[in-house]
Amino acid sequence: MKFKGVLVFLLLLLIVLTVNYSQQPINLRVAWWGSQTRHNQTLEVIKLFEKRYPNIKITPEYTSWSDYWTKLNTQAAAGNLPDVIQHDYQYITEWVNRGLLLPLDDFVKDNVINLKDVATNYIKPGIVNSRLYGINLGVNALGLVYDPELFKQAGFPLPKNDWTWEEFKNTVIQIKKKLCIYGVEGFTGQIECFKIWLIENGEWLYSQDGKSIGFSKDTFVKWWKMMLDIENAGAAPDVTVDVSRTGLGVEDQFIVKKKSAMSLAWSNQLIAISKAAGRPLKMVLFPRLDKKSKSGTYLKASMFFSIYSRTRYPKEAAMFIDFFTNNLDAHKIMKAERGVPISSRVQTFLKPYIEASQKEAFAFVRLAEKEGSPTPPPDIPKHAEISNNVIAPIWEQIRYKKIGLEEAYDTLKKEAEKILNR
Amino acid sequence: MRLSKKKRSNILAGYFFISPWIIGFLAFILFPLVASFLLSFTKYDVLSTPKFIGFDNWYRMFFEDRRFYNALRATLKYVVFAVPFRLLFAFIVALVLNLSEHKIIRLYRAIYYVPSLVGGSVAVAVMWKQIFGMDGLVNYILQNILGYSEKIMWLGDPRFAIWTLILLAMWQFGSPMLIFLAGLKQIPVELYEAASIDGAGFWRQIFKITLPLLSPVIFFNLVMQTIGGFMVFTQAYIITGGAPLDTTLFYALYVYQKAFRDYDMGYASAMAWFLLVVVAVVTFILFKTSKKWVYYEAGEVK
Numbered sequence: 001m002k003f004k005g006v007l008v009f010l011l012l013l014l015i016v017l018t019v020n021y022s023q024q025p026i027n028l029r030v031a032w033w034g035s036q037t038r039h040n041q042t043l044e045v046i047k048l049f050e051k052r053y054p055n056i057k058i059t060p061e062y063t064s065w066s067d068y069w070t071k072l073n074t075q076a077a078a079g080n081l082p083d084v085i086q087h088d089y090q091y092i093t094e095w096v097n098r099g100l101l102l103p104l105d106d107f108v109k110d111n112v113i114n115l116k117d118v119a120t121n122y123i124k125p126g127i128v129n130s131r132l133y134g135i136n137l138g139v140n141a142l143g144l145v146y147d148p149e150l151f152k153q154a155g156f157p158l159p160k161n162d163w164t165w166e167e168f169k170n171t172v173i174q175i176k177k178k179l180c181i182y183g184v185e186g187f188t189g190q191i192e193c194f195k196i197w198l199i200e201n202g203e204w205l206y207s208q209d210g211k212s213i214g215f216s217k218d219t220f221v222k223w224w225k226m227m228l229d230i231e232n233a234g235a236a237p238d239v240t241v242d243v244s245r246t247g248l249g250v251e252d253q254f255i256v257k258k259k260s261a262m263s264l265a266w267s268n269q270l271i272a273i274s275k276a277a278g279r280p281l282k283m284v285l286f287p288r289l290d291k292k293s294k295s296g297t298y299l300k301a302s303m304f305f306s307i308y309s310r311t312r313y314p315k316e317a318a319m320f321i322d323f324f325t326n327n328l329d330a331h332k333i334m335k336a337e338r339g340v341p342i343s344s345r346v347q348t349f350l351k352p353y354i355e356a357s358q359k360e361a362f363a364f365v366r367l368a369e370k371e372g373s374p375t376p377p378p379d380i381p382k383h384a385e386i387s388n389n390v391i392a393p394i395w396e397q398i399r400y401k402k403i404g405l406e407e408a409y410d411t412l413k414k415e416a417e418k419i420l421n422r
Numbered sequence: 423m424r425l426s427k428k429k430r431s432n433i434l435a436g437y438f439f440i441s442p443w444i445i446g447f448l449a450f451i452l453f454p455l456v457a458s459f460l461l462s463f464t465k466y467d468v469l470s471t472p473k474f475i476g477f478d479n480w481y482r483m484f485f486e487d488r489r490f491y492n493a494l495r496a497t498l499k500y501v502v503f504a505v506p507f508r509l510l511f512a513f514i515v516a517l518v519l520n521l522s523e524h525k526i527i528r529l530y531r532a533i534y535y536v537p538s539l540v541g542g543s544v545a546v547a548v549m550w551k552q553i554f555g556m557d558g559l560v561n562y563i564l565q566n567i568l569g570y571s572e573k574i575m576w577l578g579d580p581r582f583a584i585w586t587l588i589l590l591a592m593w594q595f596g597s598p599m600l601i602f603l604a605g606l607k608q609i610p611v612e613l614y615e616a617a618s619i620d621g622a623g624f625w626r627q628i629f630k631i632t633l634p635l636l637s638p639v640i641f642f643n644l645v646m647q648t649i650g651g652f653m654v655f656t657q658a659y660i661i662t663g664g665a666p667l668d669t670t671l672f673y674a675l676y677v678y679q680k681a682f683r684d685y686d687m688g689y690a691s692a693m694a695w696f697l698l699v700v701v702a703v704v705t706f707i708l709f710k711t712s713k714k715w716v717y718y719e720a721g722e723v724k
Contacts, residue, residue, distance in 0.1 A: 070682045240578030243665045
């Protein structure tokens with residue numbers, strides 16, 4: 001008798017559990033990378049979303065940028081990806097080609113994801129193979145942050161948005177001579193700066209078919225001559241300084257400590273840098289080849305939200321992305337931390353809530369849109385490997401003066417093309 | 423021959439009790455070993471299925487990859503300098519701690535062991551990075567106390583960067599020190615007494631008694647530390663990231679970069695297997711030479 005009793009009890013337990021299970025709320029996993037500020041803000045937005053849709057529960061998965069892709073790739077291999085994935089311009093094409101992401105066109109058509117207030121320019125970066133795979137979370141532009149105070153001290157006019165490389169070079173070297181501080185930091189070894197130089201010269205890192213290097217020796221040598229002139233004059237941190245200072249936070253940047261007049265930064269970083277510096281900083285476009293040509297500064301989608309192709313809840317995932325794009329309260333929390341919001345309605349709404357440095361960042365993005373260059377194509381899948389194993393090591397050799405510029409170009413071309421054609 | 427029921431159940435029980443080890447060995451050592459050997463002949467980027475490409479990875483590694491040789495060079499340099507330095511340091515400290523049996527010595531033993539407990543950890547690496555950083559402690563002392571005018575970029579200068587890591591390795595002498603200390607305690611006191619009666623000085627005692635009797639322990643430490651030295655990773659990963667000019671690009675770090683930054687798992691597997699071969703060969707050579715200098719007490723000679 002006792003045995004039967006136990007059996008009945010177990011059966012009942014099973015039924016209760018099953019019923020309970022089927023009533024469980026929908027569970028969405030959302031993954032992103034970022035700083036602590038972003039983690040806190042995003043978690044708050046998630047709370048807001050859960051309040052609005054009580055039947056949906058969200059499990060956040062967040063890390064720093066470097067751990068993020070290791071984790072995602074492992075999850076992808078295990079077939080266990082989160083439902084909503086923060087994605088990057090650099091990797092999205094590769095992921096689409098592997099069938100890991102869900103096309104979002106139908107959700108946009110059915111208005112689950114409302115993009116009515118969004119300019120097509122802001123939607124375009126998320127389109128791969130003529131279908132939409134990522135919703136742009138904010139717009140950024142790369143430029144130079146400068147400290148007006150230091151320019152005044154040096155007796156220089158503030159940099160103008162139509163300045164040329166010649167003027168740029170003279171300015172940083174003169175600042176070094178007058179104030180004994182760096183003219184610019186974080187600039188000379190940056191591949192992103194070189195990309196902008198290439199855009200201005202009408203070239204690109206790779207050829208159209210992605211089988212060879214797309215820039216000429218002449219463009220390469222001219223760029224490096226200028227960079228080395230700046231470094232040799234002491235107007236930018238020496239390579240040994242840059243290498244021994246990797247991984248430092250915003251508050252350690254030279255511009256924050258008044259040891260550099262300018263610094264390279266994405267527009268959304270201006271907010272953090274100004275905050276650390278505790279004084280108003282401004283942004284200026286990249287220099288141009290001459291007064292008639294355009295600046296190479298371009299708009300970039302800071303990041304996307306994409307949906308895993310095998311998600312169990314595609315519609316709910318899309319609803320989350322829509323909430324992130326359009327909800328005004330959510331944006332009041334995030335304050336354009338991921339870049340200028342793509343919805344014009346949100347942009348107007350945010351105006352009274354943002355601080356001076358954010359206004360400057362917004363204005364800079366508008367300026368880049370008007371006077372800058374069109375957005376270049378996304379990096380080809382092999383770019384990461386080439387950049388890590390060929391470009392970066394050779395650039396280091398150039399800066400340590402272990403290799404001549406002509407030879408550097410030849411080696412770079414040879415080694416990169418070997419990888420491209422593998 | 424059939425085993426009796428009891429004997430059989432005895433054997434089963436035996437296997438049952440060591441099953442955690444067997445399962446661990448099969449799942450976490452043997453399987454990855456075989457799998458990575460097979461993967462080394464494939465192109466595998468984690469996301470798609472592995473594709474067989476024959477010896478391509480191996481060919482690329484030996485004939486096309488400059489950085490592979492940079493990594494090999496950096497690792498060898500590290501092993502050649504860090505291991506002897508660490509052993510020497512550990513030996514000296516063990517000698518000093520062996521001098522007296524005072525209570526305080528026991529405390530010191532524990533204290534000196536702490537760096538190697540926390541040594542492989544991220545926290546110490548971060549601290550090291552601060553100490554040798556541009557505005558770190560070392561430069562502060564150089565400038566403000568020794569009156570040096572210029573800052574030295576310890577981590578940015580190709581001449582110095584690897585030495586900061588070797589110094590860190592030296593500082594983590596705790597575990598070989600403990601083993602040395604245990605070995606020193608095994609040496610009979612009578613030998614020293616007899617030697618000092620015969621008029622042998624301190625150095626003579628060290629070279630004629632301590633070192634020969636300690637040689638099996640030295641050998642054990644040498645082998646373990648050499649193997650550990652080849653696998654050094656955390657320090658370079660956190661402190662230098664392989665820079666400058668690949669002078670601190672340790673082999674394990676490069677394998678990691680290939681695997682988890684470039685997602686070139688096949689290539690990383692080939693590299694890992696080559697390291698296994700190198701370590702095996704080096705260990706074999708050490709064992710061969712050990713016959714010449716390792717002294718086992720009479721009757722135990724192998």
